[in-house]
Amino acid sequence: MTSQSSATSRSSAAARRQLANMALFMGPATVLLFMFFIAPVVVDVFVAFTDMGRSLRVTEFTTANFERLLTNDSRIGPTMAVTFTYVLLTLGIFNVTFGLLLALTTTALPERSGAFFRAIWLLPRMSPSVVYALLWAWVIGPTDRGLINQVAVGWLGLEPVDLLSNQPMLLIVLANGFIGASMGMIIFTSAIRAIPEHLFHAARVDGAGPLAVIWHITLPALRWPLSFITVYQTLSLLVSFEYIWLITNGGPFYDTMVFALYVYKRAFENGQYAYGAALSLILVAIGIAASLLMWRLLDMKRLLQTPKIEVQ
Amino acid sequence: MxxxxxxxxxxxxxxxxxxxxxxxxxxxxxxxxxxxxxxxxxxxxxxxxxxxxxxxxxxxxxxxxxxxxxxxxxxxxxxxxxxxxxxxxxxxxxxxxxxxxxxxxxxxxxxxxxxxxxxxxxxxxxxxxxxxxxxxxxxxxxxxxxxxxxxxxxxxxxxxxxxxxxxxxxxxxxxxxxxxxxxxxxxxxxxxxxxxxxxxxxxxxxxxxxxxxxxxxxxxxxxxxxxxxxxSFIGAPPINLLDGRAERGTVRVGELTLPASGIEGAVVLGIRPEHLGLSAPGHGLAGRILTVEPLGRETLYEVATPLGSLRVLEAGSERRWREGDASGVTVPDEALLIFDKASERRLETASLALAEAA
The missing domain is CATH 3.40.50.300 (P-loop containing nucleotide triphosphate hydrolases)
Structure with missing residues (x-):
């Protein structure tokens, strides 16, 4: 009788401990996930079905926003095209390729100079967005006071360059790429460092030159970091617009109006909160679709590892 | 090739x-x-x-x-x-x-x-x-x-x-x-x-x-x-090394004085464990068994002697001695290696005749 009751109390103590551990280990992630990822989407869906404007008052529930979105908004197509171009160029040229190039070259340098160059490429990320945008405004100034024109006109004797008016897409890709490259650089650098030194020695003895070593040894080891950076930066570029807003404000005309910026302007500059909410649902849908697609394509399931500490 | x-x-x-x-x-x-x-x-x-x-x-x-x-x-x-x-x-x-x-x-x-x-x-x-x-x-x-x-x-x-x-x-x-x-x-x-x-x-x-x-x-x-x-690096169990001093035809190691010729100054004696033998007390150096390590094919003893503690390796798994036993340790003199302590080189010309300990 007593032994039976002590057995029950032991098992109930174990159950309590299991519950406490679950709260302890799963709790923070669950709370954050709900507060910052699920709740905003729920609120967004709710607002999208109202007529909420600047007054924040809801007078009726309606599907008018979606009707407008599907039939009566000629901006969606062009802004989507701009977004696609912008994400593809920034990702392809800077965040992945240039980040990789920086990691490969700085890890081949002696440790100190490598760290120095990496630190330089981190600087844009450390400066406040507004300061960074202001620097760009000075660099691209269309008069001969702009830095580019000081060089182009003053030193090289060329015609004055006006990036903002003539090459706005190039401008926002450059401005975002200079910041974005450092993330890939850091991730790739640590991945390259993690490659056992003996593999490089073996490859050299086996006859591989420097480029062959990169191709056969380094790049295969960077498969997962490359996948991760591609997915992560795609999603991040899809929704971020602050530098574009600050540097070109989507212009000239709608040439650099990425979709996220368009949503922002509709919602907050025109005061159409409900319509903005409906538009942003498109971004949510694209983000989820892109993640699932890349998860599949890049076989990222294999990245999942068994836990290092097993909690019961 | x-x-x-x-x-x-x-x-x-x-x-x-x-x-x-x-x-x-x-x-x-x-x-x-x-x-x-x-x-x-x-x-x-x-x-x-x-x-x-x-x-x-x-x-x-x-x-x-x-x-x-x-x-x-x-x-x-x-x-x-x-x-x-x-x-x-x-x-x-x-x-x-x-x-x-x-x-x-x-x-x-x-x-x-x-x-x-x-x-x-x-x-x-x-x-x-x-x-x-x-x-x-x-x-x-x-x-x-x-x-x-x-x-x-x-x-x-x-x-x-x-x-x-x-x-x-x-x-x-x-x-x-x-x-x-x-x-x-x-x-x-x-x-x-x-x-x-x-x-x-x-x-x-x-x-x-x-x-x-x-x-x-x-x-x-x-x-x-x-x-x-x-x-010291080659050989397992490792060689026994004993500090000694050679003067006027003798080498002094611990309490013992051994006759030797052709060497002077600080020396190190090296004796492989298998070259030492255990015998009844009264023969060779007076010893006391400190530890016994059965290694399967052979047995390793650590023995306290007047020259310091020595490793002795005996063939066979039969253990004739137990910890605390008194025993004699015998040394065949041709198996001794003598090194100059300062240069750490082996002195090839030196010869040493180890007398039966009194």
């Missing part, structure tokens, strides 16, 4: 000297082991031969050709690393084939050589596996196949057996030796394991602190060590 010459070869990183200027000649087809404790410069020497490190001084010659400035990939050297260093994303077949990729070997010949090398080390069943899917012993064989597939003029083995379990080590030892004989490839093995060195190699190069202490056969190093370091 090649004759390898090192002439005053040295390597240092800044102020840190890894290898002092070193001379060594390895004959064509010879199997040489470089033996020493970790940090003695043996792997650095190997990496200089492979072309991974550039020597900071001296000349390395393969068959008389200076190769100091020849890059690793142009030296035609095969190397097996302690960690095997197999390419993790390549199958066994691709790993073995990798060195041929850069030699412009035609596809059908490459395929033939890969399967030949795989058969040589018995991994032909594993060609589609990834390194992570194999045991340490299998990875080791694949690494060996990859080193041999390009028919190197020099095979370098960097502690190739140290990550294997004891039984497998024994098998691989014999197998590598057999392969080397059959292929006749000049081979250099780097190891800290004296058994490995002495069983596999024709000659053993004993290194310490970036310097070659002695080069010789297993017998040379064991029976006639030139230096105190060699005497």
């Amino acid at each position: 090649a004759r390898i010459e090192l002439e005053q070869v040295a390597k240092s990183w800044g102020d840190v000297v890894a290898v002092e200027p070193t001379d060594l000649v390895i004959e064509d087809g010879e199997f040489v082991a470089i033996l020493g404790p970790s940090g003695c410069g043996k792997s650095t020497t190997l990496f200089m031969l492979a072309g991974i490190y550039a020597p900071t001084g001296g000349e390395i010659r393969f068959d008389g050709h200076l190769v100091n400035r020849v890059e690793a990939r142009d030296r035609n050297v095969g190397i097996v690393f302690q960690s095997y260093a197999l390419y993790p994303h390549m199958t066994v077949a691709k790993n073995i084939r990798f060195p041929l990729k850069f030699k412009g070997v035609p596809a059908d010949e490459a395929a033939r050589r890969v399967s030949e090398a795989a058969r040589l080390v018995h991994v032909e069943e594993l060609l589609d596996r990834l390194p992570a899917e194999m045991s340490g012993g299998q990875q080791q064989r694949v690494a060996l196949a990859r080193a041999l597939v390009k028919e190197p003029q020099l095979l370098l083995l960097d502690e190739p057996l140290s990550n294997l379990d004891a039984t497998l080590r024994l098998t691989m030892r014999a197998e590598i030796r057999r392969l080397q004989r059959r292929l006749g490839v000049t081979t250099i093995l780097v190891t800290h394991d004296q058994i490995e060195a002495t069983t596999m190699a024709d000659r053993v190069v004993c290194m310490s602190k970036g310097r070659i202490e002695q080069i010789g056969t297993a017998d040379d190093l064991y029976q006639r060590p030139n230096k105190l370091f060699v005497a």
Whole structure:
């Protein structure tokens, strides 16, 4: 009788401990996930079905926003095209390729100079967005006071360059790429460092030159970091617009109006909160679709590892 | 196949000297082991031969050709690393084939050589596996196949057996030796394991602190060590070393005075444990058994004597003595090694007659 009751109390103590551990280990992630990822989407869906404007008052529930979105908004197509171009160029040229190039070259340098160059490429990320945008405004100034024109006109004797008016897409890709490259650089650098030194020695003895070593040894080891950076930066570029807003404000005309910026302007500059909410649902849908697609394509399931500490 | 010459070869990183200027000649087809404790410069020497490190001084010659400035990939050297260093994303077949990729070997010949090398080390069943899917012993064989597939003029083995379990080590030892004989490839093995060195190699190069202490056969190093370091590093259980002083025809060790000739000054006596014998009290040195370690085929005793504590190795598993027993320790005088304490060199001319202790 007593032994039976002590057995029950032991098992109930174990159950309590299991519950406490679950709260302890799963709790923070669950709370954050709900507060910052699920709740905003729920609120967004709710607002999208109202007529909420600047007054924040809801007078009726309606599907008018979606009707407008599907039939009566000629901006969606062009802004989507701009977004696609912008994400593809920034990702392809800077965040992945240039980040990789920086990691490969700085890890081949002696440790100190490598760290120095990496630190330089981190600087844009450390400066406040507004300061960074202001620097760009000075660099691209269309008069001969702009830095580019000081060089182009003053030193090289060329015609004055006006990036903002003539090459706005190039401008926002450059401005975002200079910041974005450092993330890939850091991730790739640590991945390259993690490659056992003996593999490089073996490859050299086996006859591989420097480029062959990169191709056969380094790049295969960077498969997962490359996948991760591609997915992560795609999603991040899809929704971020602050530098574009600050540097070109989507212009000239709608040439650099990425979709996220368009949503922002509709919602907050025109005061159409409900319509903005409906538009942003498109971004949510694209983000989820892109993640699932890349998860599949890049076989990222294999990245999942068994836990290092097993909690019961 | 090649004759390898090192002439005053040295390597240092800044102020840190890894290898002092070193001379060594390895004959064509010879199997040489470089033996020493970790940090003695043996792997650095190997990496200089492979072309991974550039020597900071001296000349390395393969068959008389200076190769100091020849890059690793142009030296035609095969190397097996302690960690095997197999390419993790390549199958066994691709790993073995990798060195041929850069030699412009035609596809059908490459395929033939890969399967030949795989058969040589018995991994032909594993060609589609990834390194992570194999045991340490299998990875080791694949690494060996990859080193041999390009028919190197020099095979370098960097502690190739140290990550294997004891039984497998024994098998691989014999197998590598057999392969080397059959292929006749000049081979250099780097190891800290004296058994490995002495069983596999024709000659053993004993290194310490970036310097070659002695080069010789297993017998040379064991029976006639030139230096105190060699005497103490080679042999398990280790040699007994006793500080003594030689003056006017005698050597004084502890409380004992022993007649000796031809030496003066501070000396170190070396006595191998198996050269000492245990006998009834009253014979030889007065001793008391401190510990008894049964080793299977033989038994190791630690015995307190007037000369200090001595290791005595007796053949046979029968334990005649127990801890605390009083016993005599007998020393045959021809088995004594005498070293000059200051120079740590063996004094070959010295002779010492150890009297029966009174």
